[in-house]
Amino acid sequence: MAGSMYESQDLYLDPSIKYWVLFPIMIVMFLVGILRHNITTILNEGQKMDLKDVKESLAVKYGRLFISNRNYLTESAFKMRKTYWYDAFNLGKYLKDPNATGNGDMLDPANMESTMTGMKKGFANMLPQYILMSWVSFFFAGFVIIKLPFYLPLGFKDMLQRGIDTANLDITWVSSLSWYFLNFFGLGGIFSLILGKNNSAGSAKDIAPQIQMAPNQKDRFNKMHKSLAEEVKITEHQWALEDIEDKILIKYGKKKPENKKTK
Amino acid sequence: MEGSKFEKLNIQAIVENNQKAQTIRIVMSIFGGLAAGVLGITGFNGFYFYIGLNVIILIALLMKSKFQITKYFNGKMDILCGDLFSNLLCYIMFWCLGYALINVYE
Numbered sequence: 001m002a003g004s005m006y007e008s009q010d011l012y013l014d015p016s017i018k019y020w021v022l023f024p025i026m027i028v029m030f031l032v033g034i035l036r037h038n039i040t041t042i043l044n045e046g047q048k049m050d051l052k053d054v055k056e057s058l059a060v061k062y063g064r065l066f067i068s069n070r071n072y073l074t075e076s077a078f079k080m081r082k083t084y085w086y087d088a089f090n091l092g093k094y095l096k097d098p099n100a101t102g103n104g105d106m107l108d109p110a111n112m113e114s115t116m117t118g119m120k121k122g123f124a125n126m127l128p129q130y131i132l133m134s135w136v137s138f139f140f141a142g143f144v145i146i147k148l149p150f151y152l153p154l155g156f157k158d159m160l161q162r163g164i165d166t167a168n169l170d171i172t173w174v175s176s177l178s179w180y181f182l183n184f185f186g187l188g189g190i191f192s193l194i195l196g197k198n199n200s201a202g203s204a205k206d207i208a209p210q211i212q213m214a215p216n217q218k219d220r221f222n223k224m225h226k227s228l229a230e231e232v233k234i235t236e237h238q239w240a241l242e243d244i245e246d247k248i249l250i251k252y253g254k255k256k257p258e259n260k261k262t263k
Numbered sequence: 264m265e266g267s268k269f270e271k272l273n274i275q276a277i278v279e280n281n282q283k284a285q286t287i288r289i290v291m292s293i294f295g296g297l298a299a300g301v302l303g304i305t306g307f308n309g310f311y312f313y314i315g316l317n318v319i320i321l322i323a324l325l326m327k328s329k330f331q332i333t334k335y336f337n338g339k340m341d342i343l344c345g346d347l348f349s350n351l352l353c354y355i356m357f358w359c360l361g362y363a364l365i366n367v368y369e
Contacts, residue, residue: 018368026360146363149305179359186356188349189289197282 011144011173021143021176025136029183032128033191040200052096056221059094063228071240078237089229095222133180137163140176148172280335284324285346291320292354299354300361313354317347 063085070078092098141163152160152171160174191199249255295316299309328335 013368015368018364022363146359147367149300149303149309149358149362151306182356182359185349185352187353189292189353193286193289197285 011147013144017143017145021140022145022179025140025176025179026183029132029180029187030190032132033187034195036128037191037195037199055094056096056225059088060221060224060228063089063232067228067231067235070235071238073237075237075239082232082235082237086229086232089225089232092222092225095225098222129184133177136180137177143176144169144173145176145179146174148174148178277336284336287324288317288320288346288350289353291316292350293357296354296357297361299358300363301365303362303366304358305362309358313351 066081066085073081088094144164148160150172154171157171160171160178161169162177163175164173246255250257292313295313299312304312325332
């Protein structure tokens with residue numbers, strides 16, 4: 001077969017293991033991922049934003065756009081917008097609740113709901129993986145499924161060959177649980193190919209951030225608006241189209257760039 | 264010189280370019296993994312194969328963008344490696360699958 005060290009132990013695996021263990025695990029994990037994505041999408045549709053939520057987030061967006069594009073406005077227009085948005089952000093004109101305080105005590109009954117939602121989400125993310133893992137390790141215990149094409153240190157032997165109680169078996173022959181983990185980590189790429197980048201099919205990488213609790217978000221926009229007010233206050237205007245005639249002439253080679261150093 | 268740099272990049276187009284590059288990489292890792300498995304590559308040669316495939320993809324993307332990365336991508340790191348780690352996991356899975364199907368269950 002392959003290199004010399006791989007010929008040391010050759011097992012003959014029954015082809016029906018391939019059809020009844022290898023493929024079913026992969027197909028089931030794939031389908032569970034797709035199902036989870038669809039369920040999450042359906043559940044998230046229920047949460048609707050009302051007009052004030054949209055207003056406060058769009059105000060932040062507008063403020064950022066204004067700051068980054070300020071040089072393309074004429075000076076009078078810039079000054080007008082600057083005073084308007086400074087007042088609007090400072091006084092909380094577009095905020096949903098200008099007096100919201102964010103001393104987010106997690107156990108405060110008012111905040112209990114958001115805390116619980118975060119925990120529920122984390123739990124719902126972990127649960128299908130636990131179920132699948134115990135299903136695989138219970139239902140397909142004791143099968144030698146595949147041979148890894150690479151060597152791993154001997155310390156992994158317990159983990160890779162769980163359920164196979166053969167002391168001298170080469171470490172590259174692994175059990176069904178290892179195939180489960182390979183799928184768990186590897187299917188994320190396929191999900192992002194099929195379902196788009198921000199899918200919720202629950203591969204390895206989006207489990208980790210969800211365990212931590214959702215921060216208290218009540219006064220998030222209040223802080224954002226306050227900091228944007230400061231930012232708007234200190235922005236300065238420099239008209240982008242100043243000496244545009246010279247710039248264009250220099251660009252097309254009709255005029256020599258003389259006074260560049262003075263700038 | 265402000266004029267030579269592209270200050271006003273179209274963010275949507277950049278996001279689309281990044282996604283397309285990422286799609287190319289994932290497809291590459293899937294089929295590269297299967298190819299590595301079918302060819303019977305074992306050990307570190309498989310990882311070298313993966314790195315080689317990534318280099319080929321990088322060169323192809325550079326040729327497609329006419330060696331002006333900053334014009335099409337936001338930052339050089341995005342095009343240089345992308346989401347290297349999760350693509351590697353995808354590659355390893357298909358490498359094992361192809362190897363098992365062809366070389367283990369003959």
